[in-house]
Amino acid sequence: MNKTGNIVILRIYVTFVMMALFCVANAQFGQRTQWSADGNAIIKVAQGEVIRETVANPEQRDTLASKTDLTPSGREPLSIRRFALSDDGHKILINTNTKRVWRYDTRGDYWVFDQRDKSLRKLGGSLPESSLMYAKLSPDGSKAAYVSAHNLYVEDLASGKITPLTQDGSDRIIHGTFDWAYEEEFGCRDGFRWSPDGQKIAYWTIDARTIRNFLMINNTDSAYAYTIPVEYPKVGEAPSGAFVSVVDIDEGHAVKMDIPGDPVQHYLPRMEWAANSDELIIQQLNRKQQESNIYIAHAMDGTCTMIYHEKDDAWIDIKARWNHDDPSEWEWIDNGKAFIWMSEKDGWRHLYRIDRKGNEKLISPGDFDVIGIDLIDEINGYIYFSASPENATQKYLYRIKLTGGKAEKITPDGQNGSHSYTLSPNGTVALHQFSSHTGMSRGHVISLPNHKTLLSGQVMQVPDDAPKVEFFKVTTADSVEMDGWMVKPTNFDPAKKYPVVFYVYGEPAGQTVTDTYGAGGNRLYKGSMADDGYLYISVENRGTPAPKGREWRKSIYRNIGILNIRDQAMAAKEIVKWPFVDSSRIAVWGWSGGGSSTLNLLFQYPEIYQTGIAVAAVADQLMYDNIYQERYMGIPQEAREDFVNGSPVTHAKNLQGNLLYIHGTADDNVHYQNAELLINELIKHNKQFSMMPYPNRSHGISEGEGTGEHLSTLYTNFLKQHCPPGGK
Numbered sequence: 001m002n003k004t005g006n007i008v009i010l011r012i013y014v015t016f017v018m019m020a021l022f023c024v025a026n027a028q029f030g031q032r033t034q035w036s037a038d039g040n041a042i043i044k045v046a047q048g049e050v051i052r053e054t055v056a057n058p059e060q061r062d063t064l065a066s067k068t069d070l071t072p073s074g075r076e077p078l079s080i081r082r083f084a085l086s087d088d089g090h091k092i093l094i095n096t097n098t099k100r101v102w103r104y105d106t107r108g109d110y111w112v113f114d115q116r117d118k119s120l121r122k123l124g125g126s127l128p129e130s131s132l133m134y135a136k137l138s139p140d141g142s143k144a145a146y147v148s149a150h151n152l153y154v155e156d157l158a159s160g161k162i163t164p165l166t167q168d169g170s171d172r173i174i175h176g177t178f179d180w181a182y183e184e185e186f187g188c189r190d191g192f193r194w195s196p197d198g199q200k201i202a203y204w205t206i207d208a209r210t211i212r213n214f215l216m217i218n219n220t221d222s223a224y225a226y227t228i229p230v231e232y233p234k235v236g237e238a239p240s241g242a243f244v245s246v247v248d249i250d251e252g253h254a255v256k257m258d259i260p261g262d263p264v265q266h267y268l269p270r271m272e273w274a275a276n277s278d279e280l281i282i283q284q285l286n287r288k289q290q291e292s293n294i295y296i297a298h299a300m301d302g303t304c305t306m307i308y309h310e311k312d313d314a315w316i317d318i319k320a321r322w323n324h325d326d327p328s329e330w331e332w333i334d335n336g337k338a339f340i341w342m343s344e345k346d347g348w349r350h351l352y353r354i355d356r357k358g359n360e361k362l363i364s365p366g367d368f369d370v371i372g373i374d375l376i377d378e379i380n381g382y383i384y385f386s387a388s389p390e391n392a393t394q395k396y397l398y399r400i401k402l403t404g405g406k407a408e409k410i411t412p413d414g415q416n417g418s419h420s421y422t423l424s425p426n427g428t429v430a431l432h433q434f435s436s437h438t439g440m441s442r443g444h445v446i447s448l449p450n451h452k453t454l455l456s457g458q459v460m461q462v463p464d465d466a467p468k469v470e471f472f473k474v475t476t477a478d479s480v481e482m483d484g485w486m487v488k489p490t491n492f493d494p495a496k497k498y499p500v501v502f503y504v505y506g507e508p509a510g511q512t513v514t515d516t517y518g519a520g521g522n523r524l525y526k527g528s529m530a531d532d533g534y535l536y537i538s539v540e541n542r543g544t545p546a547p548k549g550r551e552w553r554k555s556i557y558r559n560i561g562i563l564n565i566r567d568q569a570m571a572a573k574e575i576v577k578w579p580f581v582d583s584s585r586i587a588v589w590g591w592s593g594g595g596s597s598t599l600n601l602l603f604q605y606p607e608i609y610q611t612g613i614a615v616a617a618v619a620d621q622l623m624y625d626n627i628y629q630e631r632y633m634g635i636p637q638e639a640r641e642d643f644v645n646g647s648p649v650t651h652a653k654n655l656q657g658n659l660l661y662i663h664g665t666a667d668d669n670v671h672y673q674n675a676e677l678l679i680n681e682l683i684k685h686n687k688q689f690s691m692m693p694y695p696n697r698s699h700g701i702s703e704g705e706g707t708g709e710h711l712s713t714l715y716t717n718f719l720k721q722h723c724p725p726g727g728k
Contacts, residue, residue: 483539
């Protein structure tokens with residue numbers, strides 16, 4: 001393949017890598033891997049059919065539901081977006097015809113296919129089309145529960161009878177799902193749980209009646225503009241109230257759990273059945289997210305007993321932050337007598353065993369972070385987890401005994417990079433994906449714990465003539481050692497001086513410096529930055545979620561816009577000393593939190609950065625949502641000066657270089673309001689800049705014909721004009 005083709009492949013992959021770093025892009029809530037009961041096969045969709053495929057031999061497959069099976073009378077075959085099997089494997093729940101809610105397509109139609117009699121029926125009766133959310137079959141497969149229009153329903157599959165379990169749902173009283181902020185910042189979407197015996201359902205209720213609407217304006221789709229309201233709690237505003245209730249399916253009687261404290265000044269990010277059908281286990285965070293309480297709640301009368309308390313001077317991360325943005329399920333062991341917990345209380349993110357009385361035991365001692373849990377293999381007595389004690393840009397599979405001890409590395413030596421595994425429930429096989437700056441492979445099947453390859457997958461190497469990524473470390477004047485990657489110009493001549501383009505994110509929501517396939521790529525640049533003669537660099541400041549210990553991550557507390565910006569600038573100061581760097585041509589760019597960092601770098605350190613491209617930035621931290629901003633910055637009523645000092649609008653008067661600012665006017669995450677506040681401040685101080693609004697585009701600026709091409713062209717032309725490429 002020629003170099004142009006190779007660049008296209010890299011840019012396609014980098015699109016997905018970088019979108020994860022935007023506070024939210026337009027990601028979709030996808031299909032989980034579904035394993036067979038014996039752990040030897042996966043259930044998947046292939047060519048519109050649901051099949052069972054042996055992981056070690058994909059040629060061995062059975063069709064569980066054919067296209068014919070999934071074709072309603074007089075209609076086209078169902079297009080499967082997601083599916084789930086009943087516990088006995090006989091019924092298949094199909095999600096189709098989905099519609100987007102905020103950033104995920106979580107509303108749609110659901111159908112149930114029964115393999116025994118080949119029946120196919122639609123759920124929801126006369127409820128509106130594409131209105132059902134998070135449908136789940138009961139443990140015995142006889143019923144389905146779902147949310148529609150903020151109310152919770154249960155449907156008997158034999159009779160088709162639909163019973164509303166709540167009836168006062170509205171855009172402000174939200175049953176069985178969540179409001180904007182809970183979904184965005186806690187990863188909470190599916191808001192109800194069947195009891196193990198199928199007799200009860202536990203569910204969240206969000207009371208958002210005190211939360212004001214933020215009004216976005218649509219100026220293009222009709223002769224008269226109209227507003228689009230989004231229930232959105234700004235930082236400093238009290239959160240929406242959160243409650244948990246249990247409803248008896250047959251009686252219809254709901255019991256609210258009596259969780260101590262003010263329900264408006266707390267969050268309830270996790271709730272599950274407590275390994276039985278009589279009790280719930282609930283995590284409660286205070287508004288500052290510095291204190292975590294775990295309660296056992298009695299379903300019958302709602303009484304709650306606190307069994308565990310934890311406090312942090314900065315903030316406490318919840319499960320969604322270390323488990324693939326998914327807060328669901330509880331890690332029970334010992335037949336429900338204890339569970340596995342993650343905590344940074346000793347300075348590292350470690351695994352703990354906690355029993356129902358709150359007694360704890362450290363399982364994973366050592367100066368390293370557990371990145372995430374991959375599997376609790378209780379039968380064999382191990383926990384599999386990801387970590388990288390020696391290199392914070394990489395990720396490997398380890399295991400440790402449930403009783404504690406020394407961690408054992410499972411990933412073989414010599415495969416340096418980032419490894420991802422999907423382990424079978426029995427812990428004997430895993431799907432393995434390997435990614436590094438030199439290549440990637442996926443679709444491998446390995447045995448565990450020996451990591452023997454049972455089936456080889458696809459391998460993709462970075463072509464020999466593609467730009468090479470180099471990893472490095474830089475130590476700043478503040479004695480902070482930072483990881484970085486760099487892509488040098490093609491035909492690099494160390495005797496020449498080249499312009500630098502820094503890519504930055506810089507906030508607690510994501511890393512930019514990881515040893516993964518696509519590192520060093522730039523999806524917005526048309527062509528090859530290396531061929532055109534740019535040095536492309538990213539460095540990782542303190543405060544990002546790198547596995548470098550609690551102090552690294554939480555030093556940014558109440559310092560967003562200050563500490564992370566100084567780290568970036570001090571690293572850049574060292575880099576411009578390199579003999580092949582042209583200090584007169586230094587540019588920086590970023591999106592979302594990276595857009596905020598770009599603005600702050602351009603405004604606070606104009607002696608370093610001459611050009612910046614900021615996309616969808618938070619220009620004023622007082623304009624963002626309360627869960628995110630208060631988690632990392634405190635409450636503005638107590639520390640308003642921290643918000644002001646870290647906000648780009650405060651420093652806009654210092655602009656000296658070239659700024660291109662880009663924002664979608666329908667951004668429901670980082671509101672376009674931020675753009676106008678920034679514009680006003682720049683106008684006030686007669687600062688000249690370039691601006692591109694994208695009408696009715698959201699945070700990812702992906703909607704609309706021609707948008708991607710236009711954005712890429714705009715970005716590239718501005719960069720070439722104000723930070724000319726090439727060695728001198």
